[in-house]
Amino acid sequence: MNMKDSERAHRIAVTGIGVLCALGNEPQIVFERMFASETGIGTVTRFKTDALLSSLAGQLDEAWRDAALANTAEQSMDWCARYAIAAAKQALHSSGLAIVQGDAAAQADVVNAVNAVNAVNAVNAVNVAATAAVLQIPASRIGLSLGTCNGGILSLEQQWDLSALDEENTANYPFYQQGDDTARLLGVQGPVATLNTACAASGNAIGYASDMIRWGYADVMLAGGSDPLSHSVYAGFNVLRALNPLLSSPFGSRFGLNLGEGAAFVVLERLDAAVQRGATIYAELCAYGLSNDAHHMTAPHPEGAGMQRAVDMALSLAQVAKQDIEYVNAHGTGTQANDRAEISGLKRSFGEQLTIPVSSSKAYFGHSLGTAAALELVTSLYAIKQGYVPATLHFDTPREGCEEADIIQHSMRPMRPKYIVSNNAAFGGHNVSLVLRTDLSEAATPHRESLAEHAKRRVVITGLGAVGGGQIHKGGIVNWLAEQASSKASGVSSFSLKEYDKSKYERRMNQLSQNTIGAALAALEDAQITEVEKEELGFIFGTARGSTDSISQYLESVFVKGPEYASSIYFPHTVINSIAGQTAEKLKLLGFNSSFSTGGNEGLTAALYAAGKIRERTLSSCLIGAGDECSALSRDIDRAKGLQASRFRMVEGSVCMVLCDREQAVQRQSSIYAELSGFGTAFGTAANSPQQEATLCRAVADALNEAGIGMAQLDLILLNTVGRPGETEGERRALSSMAAVDQMPPILSFNEYAGFGESYSSMLHLAAAAELVSGVAASEMASGAYAQLGVPQQTAQLQHVLAVSSTVNGSYSAAVVSAWND
Amino acid sequence: MGVEQILDMDTIKQTIKQKLLIDRLKLEDITAEEITDDLILFGEGLGLDSVEAFEVMVGMEELYGVMVEQIPADELKIHLKNVQSIAELIMASQQKGTEGL
Missing domain, CATH: 3.40.47.10 (Thiolase/Chalcone synthase)
Known part of the structure; x- marks a missing residue:
């Protein structure tokens, strides 16, 4: 390995993407509809919303849902895992990697595999593409991390009666079951974890995955998020009056969010291995930052101080200068509490004169909760490859606190940013910020410590x-x-x-x-x-499992009294990072914060x-x-x-x-x-x-x-x-x-x-x-x-x-x- | 509808203190007697927060059928100031509900 290779050894490339959301079930379709400024948000058909304040959400097309069942219909799994499997398979396929099972494969490592491919390629240049397309990764060297906000909550909703829970569906409820089922179906045998930091979960999952590779526990990681639209979660946002009865306009005049659903995944691997095998590289994941607001179970810190800490951590670890960040994909839910606080946090990080173009992708496909970070990252990376950055649909006039920001409005902006930042924030106060290098034309080499140290x-x-x-x-x-x-x-x-x-x-x-x-x-x-x-x-x-007592109290209110009588005080504890969040709040733990199962x-x-x-x-x-x-x-x-x-x-x-x-x-x-x-x-x-x-x-x-x-x-x-x-x-x-x-x-x-x-x-x-x-x-x-x-x-x-x-x-x-x- | 359907103010206040606040929010170390009619409920006073305010609203709907969804947030804050103002809102809504019957 020469010097350059050793530097690259623990740099991480995104080489595969998969997506399943209201706008489509593959990146190109989703991009085309985003480019046409279409929204996937429409009337909820999966459950009744008559007694609720909104009837809108970004639902998946039923045909795509059926397709997500392909080959697994006979298996008992929650929809959360099913969505994740569909997106993870897509991501793996697009990366040109395949998982190989068995003991013989476990002996090999990815570098040997890459070398073997290159040797074959040197002899037979005609077969380069074909060989690269089937590069095999030993199952033990590929892991998976899944972010989810509500785990298998649909498996409990399906029963709608906590007093008589069955075994088959209930076994599919736990959060960890979603990551485990996805890993099992994909044939993964490396490190597997389900990150549960609510609406920041898939960002944390992607960061965690990059660590697993940099620290040598895996050569390749599948990382993403999944959350299907849930009736009881919809009822929870309803009781908190966070839903917008109209199409949500992040940073705009109308307060409130529209929920969404889906799954999104990336394939991460070492940059040197990706370059060597001639993989399509969407971006380099430079670093990620995590923090906790330690402020409130549902409301963000009013000045975005927690978000600022996550962004600052990510930038500092990436050793990327703030002026090199040319696009920020914001969390931008549309709620009164979030958007203003978020812009404030960005100003605290990047300076009062916030000139970096910012947008929220949530008006395209809704707030997909645990999926949000991965979905927004995947769709941003795909768009940037085509020379555009996502816009904020339905934006009218800026709300207070968002007046001076350069919000990309209505249609995608032609841009090829050098570096981007992607942010998400969650109930429980957890924040995540990802820094990616999206301009791969020059070999910018931020210097980082070697593996030996x-x-x-x-x-x-x-x-x-x-x-x-x-x-x-x-x-x-x-x-x-x-x-x-x-x-x-x-x-x-x-x-x-x-x-x-x-x-x-x-x-x-x-x-x-x-x-x-x-x-x-x-x-x-x-x-x-x-x-x-x-x-x-x-x-x-x-x-x-988090606090199963609080979760029951909440579900009981929905199942017994009805979704319109959902309990606001227990809803924040249906996300199981609430334990870590409350601990962080009470002990004032502001730094790197994560929660998982x-x-x-x-x-x-x-x-x-x-x-x-x-x-x-x-x-x-x-x-x-x-x-x-x-x-x-x-x-x-x-x-x-x-x-x-x-x-x-x-x-x-x-x-x-x-x-x-x-x-x-x-x-x-x-x-x-x-x-x-x-x-x-x-x-x-x-x-x-x-x-x-x-x-x-x-x-x-x-x-x-x-x-x-x-x-x-x-x-x-x-x-x-x-x-x-x-x-x-x-x-x-x-x-x-x-x-x-x-x-x-x-x-x-x-x-x-x-x-x-x-x-x-x-x-x-x-x-x-x-x-x-x-x-x-x-x-x-x-x-x-x-x-x-x-x-x-x-x-x-x-x-x-x-x-x-x-x-x-x-x-x-x-x-x-x-x-x-x- | 008969007169007995129209609730008296004292009963409503007592129900608000015990059922809507203490039982529903699982308040500890406080009795209904200690909650005076003019005690500020949110922020200072009893120290309830915004998430608890939503629980109180759901409770009003469940117990008395009072729908507050159409009331603007600023106006709602005034109605939820203390036990007295909540009771008045419930009374007004009950009377409105029985008018024309």
Whole structure:
């Protein structure tokens, strides 16, 4: 690799796009209709809107919906996954890549594949196009990240009765199910996650995907968003009076939005690989920024301060000068609260004289919620390739605060911008900003740190907090587990944040928010994070289901009383980033903020995401968290997922940890629990046990490889198993197959004592691993205090503990937690 | 319609305090007796926010059939100022509803 190649190695290209929206089901058709200034917004036909304030939305043509069913009609899936599959397939096809299954393929990596293609091409130039069109990517080297605002909510709406939920449809509801079903149908086996940051979700998914490639966890990623039009979500925007009875005019005189639906995907890969294989490159994704307003659950910060922070982060990471940004695709929903605040935020970023052309694409196809960021990006990139940027339809006169902005109105403007920014904002205060280089004529090479340096920065754990069994713990998690193991006492009471710290509590705060804020407070205190440090702190939170209690309260109001009586106070919690959002609001966590679901790997995934961000110097410290809540709805989901057959009782709880750059931790004299030295993640389906065991082995091998150790160096394995019949035995078998009998470390699971929660247990095991390798634990272990847990009584400090987690659908993640040796 | 259909002001106020505010919004640490008729509900006073205002409106429709959709936002703010003004809005709407019957 020459110098140029190594620079390109972690630069990311967009090489495939797919789209499904009210204007069309492929990029060219959508472009032509946008070019003709057509809108896809019309009268809602999918449900009755008589009693509501608007009857408009950007619905998909029924024929396209039917087409989205092709080849999957017999399979049980939510429409959210179906839309995503249609758009992801399109994107993959347009990229000229194909996924190849099987073990042989898993041995190859994409660079070898590219080289092989080039070798063939050199010999037979005639076949260049044909060969490039079928370039095969091993399934294990391609991942998928999906952004969704409401997950499989249609699977609950289909039943319209929470008191009698079935198993088949209910199993399709969880957010993570959408990403998992899409990945399964596409044949993806690399990292898979469902980002749930509401209307910013697919922007976050695209950013996350670029990280997975830059950090080496995948060579190619499919990333996008999906949200079908939902009756109950429509009713929620109705009760908040956010719907426009007329065609929405972002930045214009008429307040209110029109909802839309659909899915959009991009294919991301390394720029060098894309150039080498002669792929069509739509843009270079230079960087992305995330933030949280920490202001209000539904309303944006009135001056757009959160949006400003996301844009500034993206620009700074991209190392692109503000004057080089020649087009901004704004969130521009049309609501009274959003548009003015957004323009204000842009002014704060780019200067009071905002001369950059700005437009909102939402008047073309409506506000497609979790899909919005991906849809608006994909359609912008396609238009820019044709020499145009999207316009804001239906714009009349600028509303207050938007007078001086250069809003592109009515028809697309002929332009070939050098760089563009694409922004989205969400309920829960989450913001995302993407920076892309769209002028690919010259090889502009913003200089970024090399991969070698990225690997050098080390990540340590400096704070632990948990709320479990109704109690709050600041560190001391293994001691608590040991107590549980001896007494077998199960906590019956719930943790009360109101009693613990009333200043962080507010009325109707659901149990998951209370637990998470409690755990976060404990972890921050344990790490001695100051108020000033908190402003720069990242916050990454994983929850499989969010507050199922709040979600039920809302759906109950719609299903029982009717959509016109939808409850405004519970609606903001149907988006499950509300937990992270409320935590950020109460703790004033303004920086890099994300929320996601995997359905069981949340703890390890949050750690992987945060560690990567610290290693690459985007963050110097990050709070991570994971949590679940028990409710009647969660018990129905448990039943649908076969969790009632688990050997463990289902529990609720939250765990938080503070991760920190090693140098900074040493400098500020933090006490360090452990070092995070390696991660691995692999997507699989629990179709059969050999396949599931192979997935586990892949995740573990990758984690050991990144940590630079073998199974023989492990002192202990903490296995967070779901515990359904046969599952744990299979997992133990798989782990045992990876080491010689005499080198096999003990395998322990603490779910027997603490109970099981998809997200909670994953981080609880990671936190326990961190304590067990810390110096503090050594004396406890020597005294036999942890014997009840099965931890060997020994005097030597443990050096490496492996934490393994599985999702209910059969994916695995692993992390090597190592002793911190000064 | 009979006279008994026309609700008296005190009953309405009591219902607003208990059902519309305390029960519906799950207010904590406050009783109906502590909510005076002139206590400011939004922003200061009781400290309710805009999302809760929408819940109150839905509640008025559910409990009394009062439709506030056509009332402009600025005017609505005045009607939702305190228990007294909400009760007056409900009374006015009830009378309007029974006129001509």
